[in-house]
Amino acid sequence: MTFPTHQTSVVGVSGYAGAELARLLLHHPLLRGRAPVFFGRPEEENDASTPLTDLHPQLADANGSKNLMVEPFHWKALSERGVDVVFLATPHEQSRAWVPQLLNHGVRVIDLSGAWRLEHAENRAVYKFEDADSTVTDATQRKAVYGLPELHRQQIASTQLVANPGCYATSVILALAPLMREKRIDLDRGIVCDAKSGVSGAGKTPTAKTHFMYAADNLSAYSLFNHRHTGEWLEQLNLHANEIIFTPHLLPIPRGIFSTVYVTLREQTEPEAIDACFHDFYAGSPMVRWFGARLPEIQHCVRTNYCDLGFALAPDKRRLIVVACLDNLLKGAAGQAVQNMNLMFGWPEQEGLE
Amino acid sequence: MTFPTHQTSVVGVSGYAGAELARLLLHHPLLRGRAPVFFGRPEEENDASTPLTDLHPQLADANGSKNLMVEPFHWKALSERGVDVVFLATPHEQSRAWVPQLLNHGVRVIDLSGAWRLEHAENRAVYKFEDADSTVTDATQRKAVYGLPELHRQQIASTQLVANPGCYATSVILALAPLMREKRIDLDRGIVCDAKSGVSGAGKTPTAKTHFMYAADNLSAYSLFNHRHTGEWLEQLNLHANEIIFTPHLLPIPRGIFSTVYVTLREQTEPEAIDACFHDFYAGSPMVRWFGARLPEIQHCVRTNYCDLGFALAPDKRRLIVVACLDNLLKGAAGQAVQNMNLMFGWPEQEGLE
């Protein structure tokens, strides 16, 4: 790869993650004067360009953001405009189909969809991809790095393709990784992850379940035993499907994920040892806030790129609860994507994220 | 008309007003043992029947409601099942097209849509009805009684067709009617009605504006100077369009309407006179609660069929604010429809509504 121009591009800027990407990139201190090239979602497109602030009025500011346009995607723009990183905020199928071509164009790709997160075909099966040419997709898959900086900082820095993690997966993996590395969990007893997410996680398309009348004043569980993020923690944590249960719930709030993770420890453990285990693991991770015995809450992490972690230990010193909170559109999507971009550009990973 | 069998039917039970109608009719003390005949929305229909509790799980009870079916509409059912009152919770166009035929079948109709509320063609224009045969629709329109019991109790009792009022219109008309009858308002100064409604008023179809992410944590105004309920207060209160401004806002709550109505009185008036004006007007109206100088709030009327009214008078004793609160799905729709049914059957109008 050549020396980066630091020209970014966002494909699919019309959705919630797209709006957050636009906001973060427009205000990124090391990208001053270099607005991203904005493209709409390919499937929504017509020939006309639209002002960015028509799609997202909250992005209008006094510095000329009113003149920014969202254009229909065209391949030529990538080279003409010197784009070197493309953020894909597109549906899974779209990302699966496009990424090989994008890589051929020499750009680096940070894909926010689930298209390239899973190494093993059986885990990918949930997406029902219909790959046109499996030689190509297999080769592309091998290039993909799972974009969780706290686990794969170095590989991210040097790859051409980052598969940005799922929002739930980020919370589950960050809650468990330190305990897994130290082999503290009695896996025979099973891990229970009871997760709750705000409505933005369901996307911008109006459906019966995103209707205010359905979501407000309600709580519901969904995708029991078959959520499509499941493969991510199985692969990243080397878990077997029978060792972990994951149940997502729909919260009546706009954004935020709260994962309550229950594990049984192999042996009686003092709280200080738990504290040290997490503290040490995340010592070099500026975007994880370890709360120790103070439990995190959604209100403190929402609209930030932090994943907040805390714990409570039963009097028997065997049963442990880890709570992970994050903003599903930031640490769970657009913020983490920018964190990955920072790593790819050799910048401090928290740049533009505080 | 023949002696009523008290067999009711609801067409379009799948929506929010439909669900409330089903609940009210199933629990109506004078309709015991006589469940309504439930039909779906004609435009949603296929050939199969659906259990009512699949559409509305909250209606399941220990008394066999699980066996109630929602059937595809068919004309024969009306006579075979001895239906004498049909509630239409259908789109405006549907009601406009069907009501003449329903009247020909000899049933009485309570139409919850806007199809028959407006006497004057210029007020109806907003609905853009394309009447197939204006002789028929004109004749039908002349039969229609505007179903606001507090104004038209007697005509409702004897008509074959009740046009159930709009939710906003109910609040505006009930707030102003006592003052208008006593000619207390200086109409040259103009009436301002600033109204706020919960999201159920926008219907069950998922749209960008009923998406939780749009409605929650937000407030927006819409339909400025052209809301389609406007004709209702113009006709019912004999107002000219220039004498009243109506601005609806979308509240981030499921249900409830709050109308803040500003008028200037012709002359200085003591609060006691305002109190007496409303108190006397609604003395025989069990479904209006006059709060006097205590202002109503949405929380107190929601899930009831009451319209709550209260007032505040400026120190100059000329400027008056009347607040009207109601539940848009009950006093603003299904509850008022049952109140009208009660009147048509010669029952106390609050029966089954407390």
Next chain:
Amino acid sequence: MTFPTHQTSVVGVSGYAGAELARLLLHHPLLRGRAPVFFGRPEEENDASTPLTDLHPQLADANGSKNLMVEPFHWKALSERGVDVVFLATPHEQSRAWVPQLLNHGVRVIDLSGAWRLEHAENRAVYKFEDADSTVTDATQRKAVYGLPELHRQQIASTQLVANPGCYATSVILALAPLMREKRIDLDRGIVCDAKSGVSGAGKTPTAKTHFMYAADNLSAYSLFNHRHTGEWLEQLNLHANEIIFTPHLLPIPRGIFSTVYVTLREQTEPEAIDACFHDFYAGSPMVRWFGARLPEIQHCVRTNYCDLGFALAPDKRRLIVVACLDNLLKGAAGQAVQNMNLMFGWPEQEGLE
């Protein structure tokens, strides 16, 4: 006990459960014409009576509820007014101190507090009761029946003192009782109960945690490993503290409890067997709705007295999730109290609750 006069009384009508009790008793079909005697919370009292509808404007109706007064408590009123059932919606300490005297007055008591729910002193320790005379309190405790009709229908009918269950406890016990009776759970693997409750569960006193700014757009966990309802399921289900984890969370909704209960079955089990287990257990329980494989949601049970139950079984047929939903102010408090009253009066237990 003498033949009941069916004169009820509510002590502590000012809170949320008190308001629901008032509403249910005023509309109870078998209590027509016999309004409860309403008393305030002893600790809030002064000498004056207050109109009930000043405390709870939503209770105003056209049938004279405006004339109902909430009086300062006085013992004479119990005999003078012929009260035979007293509902206590008072703080735990108050109930602990008063009930022995109330029983001496010959009235029956349904206590909504935690004062008399727990048989074993070690479980009661969490309440830190300072009993003046342990002979008296021990004797009273022995009379108390845990007021969960689905488990103790017959004892409730004949006791003088019902200890109405905690809201969380009702959901947890009803979710587990059928499986426990059939000894299907592998208790060595541990039960995880992840519960979520609306804000009304925290009571009416304004605190930092019931402030709208804290609760809205947020989720938090609290009382980890030490919630005071814990003793209820330990005693009712014969569980050891190490066999079950309970984690409550504060939901940004007014009312409703959603408990996600994770168990491991002793052996592989077909879904049909789970279905039969619950179906049979609750066959005679009109206030439990068994949803089978359709998961309940808060929106369907809220403002009803039902506890809704459903399940999901993992592909391994060993790991089972049971979901229990109920309205914490109804099946979790006031509704269940009326259900208990119905049993005490020999009436159908769902009377006045649908």
Next chain:
Amino acid sequence: MTFPTHQTSVVGVSGYAGAELARLLLHHPLLRGRAPVFFGRPEEENDASTPLTDLHPQLADANGSKNLMVEPFHWKALSERGVDVVFLATPHEQSRAWVPQLLNHGVRVIDLSGAWRLEHAENRAVYKFEDADSTVTDATQRKAVYGLPELHRQQIASTQLVANPGCYATSVILALAPLMREKRIDLDRGIVCDAKSGVSGAGKTPTAKTHFMYAADNLSAYSLFNHRHTGEWLEQLNLHANEIIFTPHLLPIPRGIFSTVYVTLREQTEPEAIDACFHDFYAGSPMVRWFGARLPEIQHCVRTNYCDLGFALAPDKRRLIVVACLDNLLKGAAGQAVQNMNLMFGWPEQEGLE
């Protein structure tokens, strides 16, 4: 005054506006490396210091904010630490008592309370100040500049005391100022301002009205005809009390103000003239976004320092609605305070606010 050190201080950092001030000042690009001196609310204080992130966990970041302390106020700190601007986020009475002393210490003050906003004693009467020495307070009052940059940019730059405007007042004044300057409003017809605010406007102290159960799913009106911000628009716009009605409502959202302002124009006016009137007035005001005929909504301005304005004109071209939206904690409080600080320091007024 001497050349500024740019050392800021916040007194009363524990409240909602205090938290926003802390956030804005900590991230202000021209205040790098110069954290504010944080003091608690004098009335809450004890002798100990508290970590800032204990009060506001959301402020924890990777750059050492964990070490910031909130200290008990002491006068010496002002000189020892070289403070030259003090933000007061304190109760009105506190600000009224302290500001004269602060000015004597040579610091500049931006007071967020209502203490110094009103020039005329009759408008201040609503606050019931008990000034110890009216010579001192009168002299101080004369120094105060009403801190609305869009009206008083130059005076703010050079004063020692800024009285930061009320949140409602900011929205009302910005909605009307352009029309008032061009004398377009028929004041005899009266101005109606129907305003709605999120719950944070009521402050952090838990009360019956800030309880989630009161505010959620509700709307209520309050302070009719006597809100204490009234004097601000009377003085700033030269209006008489009889010429404007202001009605605030409590919205079930955390933050945001939406003011619907109704005026009658002196003469028929084309929409283009309205557009030009506002466009020109705010041409040099970077923190006002003029939406023209597109109406603003709370969701687009919340968490920004913008006041968004838009309009709708009746077909009669005389009746005009102006909508103003802002975030009550930013443009309505802390953000505007920082905007004023920028002006006092000679910096671009939007610095650190986008």
